[in-house]
Amino acid sequence: MKPEIKPANPNFSSGPCSKRPGYQLEALDLQTLGRSHRSSVGKQALKRACEETARLLGLPEGYRVGVVPGSDTGAMEMAMWSLLGPRPVDVFAWESFGKGWLTDIVKQLQLDSVNAYEAEYGRLPDFSQANQAHDVVFTWNGTTSGVKVDQADWIDDDRAGLTLCDATSSVFAMEMPWEKLDVITFSWQKVLGGEGGHGMLILSPRAVERLENYTPSWPMPKVFRMTKGGKLIEGIFRGETINTPSMLCVADYLDALGWIDGMGGVHKAIEKSRNNLAVLEAFVADRPWIDFLAQQPEIRSNTSVCFTLDLAPEQIKQMGKLLEQEAVAYDIGSYRDAPAGLRIWCGSTVEASDLEALLPWLDWAYAEVASL
Structure with missing residues (x-):
């Protein structure tokens, strides 16, 4: 089923990255x-x-x-x-x-x-x-x-x-x-x-x-x-x-x-970014079709988080297009020189609640393209 709740902020680009919460x-x-x-x-x-x-x-x-x-x-x-x-x-x-x-x-x-x-x-x-x-x-x-x-x-x-x-x-x-x-x-x-x-x-x-x-x-x-x-x-x-x-x-x-x-200084910003990564780690741990490009947890980035999927490159692109069409995630395709996959920014300008809202949409988009 298509999820009903969308991220309040769908900007997960790795550069330029999302503005801070409450930015005006x-x-x-x-x-x-x-x-x-x-x-x-x-x-x-x-x-x-x-x-x-x-x-x-x-x-x-x-x-x-x-x-x-x-x-x-x-x-x-x-x-x-x-x-x-x-x-x-x-x-x-x-x-x-x-x-x-x-x-x-x-x-x-x-x-x-x-x-x-x-x-x-x-x-x-x-x-x-x-x-x-x-x-x-x-x-x-x-x-x-x-x-x-x-x-x-x-x-x-x-x-x-x-x-x-x-x-x-x-x-x-x-x-x-x-x-x-x-x-x-x-x-x-x-x-x-x-x-x-x-x-x-x-x-x-x-x-x-x-x-x-x-x-x-x-x-x-x-x-x-x-x-x-x-x-x-x-x-x-x-x-x-x-x-x-x-x-x-x-x-x-x-x-x-x-x-x-x-927000309390750079240590609070680091803590928030690490907590954001933990949201994504919990998601990946429970799904066989997605994994981190960085296999070793200690070297895994807590800002630009890169994923591999058990899909063909064209299917991954289609998945990204679906997410963008639904206005739930913009610009999350892997970098052009990198292996095909997804890349989600989870630095401190991104809210954990938005990441949590995004995850069911990843399940939905994967199911949509995998069934084609």
Whole structure:
């Protein structure tokens, strides 16, 4: 039978992700609209975005936070093109975005000494192969594979190289070992349900030291330049952005940060996301036709949850179309490079009640396409 109850919010996309519960455009502080980002009110808003990010995440002393162009991709490219080169690089990749960083390092930067450690979708590579004298590039949570890094003991506290971590679907949703990470990047449109186009770049003191003592041999575009005269451009990390940001998007991000603060901080957001995952785990445990792409529970993402089904790829697409036609789930097909399946976002902007309302519809849609 077709279920009667629908999710109040059917937005389960893995990016841009669902807005926070109770979100209203009218609630945004719009005093910056129509003003220069270099005006006092504009700089104050951008500075607050950096400072509140650091405070809520509990970043270690000396870590810098900046707003940069190009979303998480822009932040990662900026870091790789500015920092990589003086040491060999170990790249760990197990899904499409991590493999994209590997491609950039090998084919675009054309670094000579690169070690690639890869794994199939649903698995992690062997991090014990990381050389502590090398720079390391990896993704904390594979948004397209539903696989997360479960611990960072493989990174030495006294490492010689830098660790560059793409953390776009894990920051504000997973415990992060900041002291073991020298570069962290994320974007507003993931865990916080913000708007696209802007990236967040977090640098440790060790990363800043590299920037001030290493000059890449290749030309650097203006939007990548973080130093001048051998010194870090500190203004970038005080809200003085390299290019013009959308002040409406900044207001939206500040609203999301205020929501995190109001709910009790990042630990409450993590707890909510984990509880959401538990709803999906209980569902899968009771059904033979659906399973997690990540077989090991400890590496299973609690944001972008990926599933395999005992259906043909075309049947899975049809299942997604049925759910969208019924307005119960939008944009939950697996990523284009990933194995055929479903992907349901369950970060803290998603309510458990909506996930619970969705599940009977998954049963119904499966039964509909399986019977064809």
